[in-house]
Amino acid sequence: MQSRSEQHHGERDTEQTLGASPAVKRRVVRMWTEAGIAAIKALPVILMVFSLAGILGWVERKGSALIQDRIGANRASIFGFAGAGLVNTLFADPLKFLTKEDIIPLRADRLLHTLAPCVSLFPVLVTFAVIPFGDVLQVGGRTINLQVAPLGIGVLYVLAMASLAVYGVVLGGWASNDRFSLMGSIRGSAQMVSYEIGMGLSLVSMVMTYGSLDLQEMVRAQGALIGGWIPAWGILYQPVAFLLFLCAGIAESKRVPFDLPEAESELVSGYFTEYSGIKHLMFFMTDFVEVTVVAALVTTIFFGGWQLPYLGRDGFHFPWGASLMLPQVIVAVLQVLTFMAKVFFFCCFQILIRWSLPRFRYDQVMRLGWKGLLPIALLNVLATAVIVLAFQG
Amino acid sequence: MGPILFCVFAVLLISSALGVIVNRSPVRSALSLVVTLFLLAVIFLFLDAQLVAALQVVVYAGAIMVLFLFVIMLLNVQEDRQIMTRLGMRAGAAIIGALFLLGAIRLLIHAPSAAGGGMTGATPAGFGSTERLAEVLFTRYLLPFEVTSVLLLVAIIGAVVLAKRSLE
Amino acid sequence: MTTVPIDWYLILGAVLFTIGVLGVLVRRNIIIIFMSIEIMLNAVNLVFVALARQLHSMDGQVVVFFVMTVAAAEAAVGLAIIIAAFRNRQTLNADELSLLRW
Numbered sequence: 001m002q003s004r005s006e007q008h009h010g011e012r013d014t015e016q017t018l019g020a021s022p023a024v025k026r027r028v029v030r031m032w033t034e035a036g037i038a039a040i041k042a043l044p045v046i047l048m049v050f051s052l053a054g055i056l057g058w059v060e061r062k063g064s065a066l067i068q069d070r071i072g073a074n075r076a077s078i079f080g081f082a083g084a085g086l087v088n089t090l091f092a093d094p095l096k097f098l099t100k101e102d103i104i105p106l107r108a109d110r111l112l113h114t115l116a117p118c119v120s121l122f123p124v125l126v127t128f129a130v131i132p133f134g135d136v137l138q139v140g141g142r143t144i145n146l147q148v149a150p151l152g153i154g155v156l157y158v159l160a161m162a163s164l165a166v167y168g169v170v171l172g173g174w175a176s177n178d179r180f181s182l183m184g185s186i187r188g189s190a191q192m193v194s195y196e197i198g199m200g201l202s203l204v205s206m207v208m209t210y211g212s213l214d215l216q217e218m219v220r221a222q223g224a225l226i227g228g229w230i231p232a233w234g235i236l237y238q239p240v241a242f243l244l245f246l247c248a249g250i251a252e253s254k255r256v257p258f259d260l261p262e263a264e265s266e267l268v269s270g271y272f273t274e275y276s277g278i279k280h281l282m283f284f285m286t287d288f289v290e291v292t293v294v295a296a297l298v299t300t301i302f303f304g305g306w307q308l309p310y311l312g313r314d315g316f317h318f319p320w321g322a323s324l325m326l327p328q329v330i331v332a333v334l335q336v337l338t339f340m341a342k343v344f345f346f347c348c349f350q351i352l353i354r355w356s357l358p359r360f361r362y363d364q365v366m367r368l369g370w371k372g373l374l375p376i377a378l379l380n381v382l383a384t385a386v387i388v389l390a391f392q393g
Numbered sequence: 394m395g396p397i398l399f400c401v402f403a404v405l406l407i408s409s410a411l412g413v414i415v416n417r418s419p420v421r422s423a424l425s426l427v428v429t430l431f432l433l434a435v436i437f438l439f440l441d442a443q444l445v446a447a448l449q450v451v452v453y454a455g456a457i458m459v460l461f462l463f464v465i466m467l468l469n470v471q472e473d474r475q476i477m478t479r480l481g482m483r484a485g486a487a488i489i490g491a492l493f494l495l496g497a498i499r500l501l502i503h504a505p506s507a508a509g510g511g512m513t514g515a516t517p518a519g520f521g522s523t524e525r526l527a528e529v530l531f532t533r534y535l536l537p538f539e540v541t542s543v544l545l546l547v548a549i550i551g552a553v554v555l556a557k558r559s560l561e
Numbered sequence: 562m563t564t565v566p567i568d569w570y571l572i573l574g575a576v577l578f579t580i581g582v583l584g585v586l587v588r589r590n591i592i593i594i595f596m597s598i599e600i601m602l603n604a605v606n607l608v609f610v611a612l613a614r615q616l617h618s619m620d621g622q623v624v625v626f627f628v629m630t631v632a633a634a635e636a637a638v639g640l641a642i643i644i645a646a647f648r649n650r651q652t653l654n655a656d657e658l659s660l661l662r663w
Binding site for chain 2: 109111112151152153156157159160162163164166167170171173174182186189190193213
C-alpha cells in the first residue's frame with residue numbers, strides 16, 4: 001500500500017479496488033478473519049452477561065430474603081423440585097414476562113414506546129466490547145487478544161455508552177404518556193447526567209496513573225508487583241478514585257441508595273411503569289446488566305481485571321523463587337475464571353449495598369453528585385497530576 | 394468495499410438529517426438528530442479520527458441532545474400542525490436549497506484534491522489518536538483552549554441565570 | 562476507507578449543510594430551527610475532519626474539538642433563552658416572537 005504513488009487520482013484507486021489486486025484481496029480476507037474472530041469472542045461474552053444477569057435476579061431475591069430473615073420466592077416448582085427459588089426465578093418469571101400481554105397506553109407514541117426498552121438495553125450490552133476478560137489465547141499459531149474490540153480509546157467508549165444509556169430513561173418516561181413516569185424519567189436522567197461527570201473524572205485520574213486509555217493496557221499494567229510482593233492493583237494507587245467510581249456507578253445504574261427514579265414505594269416503577277411483558281423484562285434486564293457493567297469496570301480498573309497474582313503467561317512465578325509452568329490454554333482459562341469470580345463478587349457486593357442502605361432523597365442525590373463527588377474528583381485529579389509529574393521528573 | 398460502505402452510511406445520514414427537518418413531532422426530530430450524530434461519529438471513524446468520534450458521541454449525542462430532549466419534555470412541545478406555514482414556501486425552499494447546494498459544492502470541489510498526503514497515502518503513526526491531538530492542542534492551541542474554558546464558564550453562568558424562575 | 566476520494570466527503574458535507582439551511586428557513590418551531598443549526602455545525606465538522614485526513618494534519622481535528630465545545634456552550638445558553646422566552650410569551654413559534662421587530 002505504501003508503494004502506491006501519491007499521483008493516483010481517487011477514481012483510479014476505486015477501480016483498482018474493484019479490480020482486486022492480490023494485496024487488496026489479502027487485506028480483505030484478513031479483515032473478514034478479524035471480524036470473524038471478534039464475533040466468536042463476542043458470543044461467549046454476551047452469553048456470560050445474560051446468564052449472569054439471570055443468576056443475579058436469583059441472588060437478589062434469595063439474598064434479600066436471607067438479609068431480611070424471610071424465605072423469599074419458593075412457590076414455583078417442577079414436580080416438587082423447587083431448587084431454592086431457582087425454578088421460580090429462572091423459569092417461572094421469564095415465562096411469565098414473555099407471555100404477558102403487551103399494553104401500549106392510549107395516547108402514547110407507539111414507535112417510541114417500543115423503541116425505549118431497546119435503546120435502554122443496547123448501550124449497556126455494547127459496553128462489554130471493550131472489557132478484557134483474559135490476557136491472550138495462543139492457539140493455532142495465532143495470538144488472540146481476549147477482548148472483543150481492542151480500541152485505543154477504551155475508556156472514552158465506556159463513557160460514550162454511559163451517556164447513551166440516558167436515552168432509554170428519557171424515552172421510557174416520555175413515551176408512556178403518564179405524568180408519574182415522566183417525573184421518574186426526568187429525575188432519573190438528571191441523576192444519570194450529574195453522576196456521569198463524577199464517573200468521568202474518577203476515570204481521568206486512573207488514565208493518568210496508567211498513561212493509557214486502553215483497558216487491556218491498564219489490566220496488563222496491574223500485573224506488575226510492588227516491592228516484588230504486592231500486586232500493583234489500581235485500588236492501591238487510587239483508593240479515592242475507587243470510592244468515587246463505585247458511588248457514581250451505582251448512581252448511574254439507579255440502584256439503591258440512588259433509586260428514587262424507580263422508587264417502588266413511591267412511583268410504582270418510575271419510568272417503566274407503563275411497560276408490561278417483554279418490554280418490562282428488557283428494562284429489568286438493563287438494571288442487572290448495568291450492575292454487571294459497573295462490577296466489570298471496577299474489577300478491570302481497580303482490582304486487576306483478569307490478573308491472578310503471580311500468574312504470568314507461561315505459569316506461576318512466585319516471589320519466593322518457586323515457579324509452576326502451565327500450558328498457555330490453562331493460564332487463559334484461569335484468567336477468565338478469575339475475572340468472572342471478581343465480577344460476581346462485586347455484583348453481590350452491590351446487591352448487599354442495595355439491601356442495607358435506605359434511599360436518598362432526590363435533593364440529597366443531586367447535592368452529593370455536584371457538591372460532593374465533583375469537587376473531590378477534581379481534587380483527586382489535581383493530586384494525581386502532581387504525583388505523576390513528581391515521579392516522572 | 395470502502396465506497397459501498399460509504400454510500401450506505403451517506404444515504405442513512407442524509408435520510409436521518411431530512412428526518413430532523415421534516416418531522417412534525419419535535420421529539421422525533423430530536424431522535425433523528427441523535428441518529429444523525431451517531432452516524433457522523435461512524436464516518437469520523439472512517440476518516441481515522443477516533444478521539445473526535447468518541448467525543449462526538451459523548452458530547453453531542455450524549456449530552457447536548459439529552460439537553461434538547463429535556464427542554465422539549467419540560468416545555469411539553471406539541472406537534473406542529475403543518476411544517477411550512479406560508480404559501481409558496483415549498484417552491485421557495487426548493488429553489489433556495491438547490492442554489493445553495495450547487496454553490497456549496499462548487500466552492501468545496503475546488504479544494505486541492507491531491508494536496509498534502511492525499512486520502513490514499515498512509516497517515517503518520519497514531520493519526521487521530523488521543524496522544525497526537527493532545528500534542529497539538531496543548532502546544533500550538535493552548536490559548537484557544539484556555540479561552541474556551543472561560544467561554545464554558547460564562548455559558549454555565551448564563552444558562553443558570555437565564556433559566557432561573559426569579560432572581561430574588 | 563481511504564479508497565473513497567475526498568470529494569465525496571465534501572459533497573456529503575455540503576448536502577448536510579444545505580439540509581440544515583433549509584431547516585432554518587422553512588420550520589417555524591424554534592427548537593427545530595436550533596436543531597438545524599446543529600446539523601450545519603456537524604456538516605462543517607465533517608468537512609474539517611475529511612480535510613484533516615487529506616492533508617495529514619491534526620489541526621483539522623483540533624478545530625473540530627473547539628467547534629464541539631462552542632456548540633455545547635451555545636446549545637446550553639440558547640435553550641435557556643428559549644425556556645425564558647417560552648415562559649414570557651407561551652409560544653415557540655418564531656413568527657410570534659417578534660417583539661424586537663420594527
